[in-house]
Amino acid sequence: MLDIGVNLTSPAFEADREQVIERAWQAGLTALILTGSSVKDSFDALTLALSHPHCYCTAGVHPHHASEFNLNTIDQLSELISNKIVKAVGETGLDFNRNFSPQNVQISAFEKQLELASEKQLPVFLHQRDAHSTFYPIIKAYRPYLSNAVVHCFTGSKEELYNYLDLDLHVGITGWICDERRGKNLQAIVREIPLDRMMLETDSPYLLPRNMPTKPKSRRNEPGFLSFVLTKVAECLALPEQLIAAETQQTACRFFQLDD
Numbered sequence: 001m002l003d004i005g006v007n008l009t010s011p012a013f014e015a016d017r018e019q020v021i022e023r024a025w026q027a028g029l030t031a032l033i034l035t036g037s038s039v040k041d042s043f044d045a046l047t048l049a050l051s052h053p054h055c056y057c058t059a060g061v062h063p064h065h066a067s068e069f070n071l072n073t074i075d076q077l078s079e080l081i082s083n084k085i086v087k088a089v090g091e092t093g094l095d096f097n098r099n100f101s102p103q104n105v106q107i108s109a110f111e112k113q114l115e116l117a118s119e120k121q122l123p124v125f126l127h128q129r130d131a132h133s134t135f136y137p138i139i140k141a142y143r144p145y146l147s148n149a150v151v152h153c154f155t156g157s158k159e160e161l162y163n164y165l166d167l168d169l170h171v172g173i174t175g176w177i178c179d180e181r182r183g184k185n186l187q188a189i190v191r192e193i194p195l196d197r198m199m200l201e202t203d204s205p206y207l208l209p210r211n212m213p214t215k216p217k218s219r220r221n222e223p224g225f226l227s228f229v230l231t232k233v234a235e236c237l238a239l240p241e242q243l244i245a246a247e248t249q250q251t252a253c254r255f256f257q258l259d260d
């Protein structure tokens with residue numbers, strides 16, 4: 001298995017980043033995709049990925065950081081993605097849940113990154129929270145020009161899921177599905193996602209899987225806990241864990257063009 005969403009540059013991993021990576025390999029993961037969420041963060045993720053085998057990264061500006069987008073940002077992202085270890089543009093998208101950046105600023109930063117991904121023919125790592133009705137027409141308009149795209153940490157409705165699958169987008173499933181309350185809807189609809197469109201991720205240090213029998217006191221999630229997401233998905237699909245691990249691995253390797 002590989003974890004397609006690890007915020008390894010997060011300060012939450014400052015003290016023991018190397019051990020976290022080591023535990024991921026011990027847990028049987030084959031690769032990590034480190035998420036870039038701002039220009040600085042994407043450079044940090046690239047530095048980390050370059051110094052660790054089987055680590056790759058994305059480069060982009062998260063909607064929370066959209067206000068940081070300026071005239072140099074596209075050039076900086078272009079510089080980043082000229083490195084072969086950068087496997088996608090993102091994370092980018094819209095987050096109207098917290099609106100840390102104004103909505104019109106989020107939209108503009110999102111569209112510029114979609115243009116970049118189209119131009120470079122790199123996949124896009126998408127984030128959408130409480131913004132589907134604005135997000136969907138934008139991604140639909142750009143879809144013909146994009147090579148591939150994944151809606152990471154999907155938590156939406158069945159209709160939203162169908163909208164994304166109809167656009168031939170991939171879908172990332174996190175420990176959100178392990179939550180006995182918030183995850184109920186996702187548990188019911190996850191079977192609608194074909195395995196060649198599904199990928200697994202922890203989004204660590206966030207979203208600690210609530211089905212862990214003993215949870216770390218820190219409540220911090222890490223890539224080594226991905227198997228708990230797998231267990232829950234297997235339960236919802238009534239399919240063997242091994243099958244889902246193998247299929248989603250293949251999907252992720254194809255999507256990010258990895259050899260792992």
Ligand SMILES: [Zn+2]
Pocket residue numbers: 091126127128152153
């Ligand atoms: Zn996200």
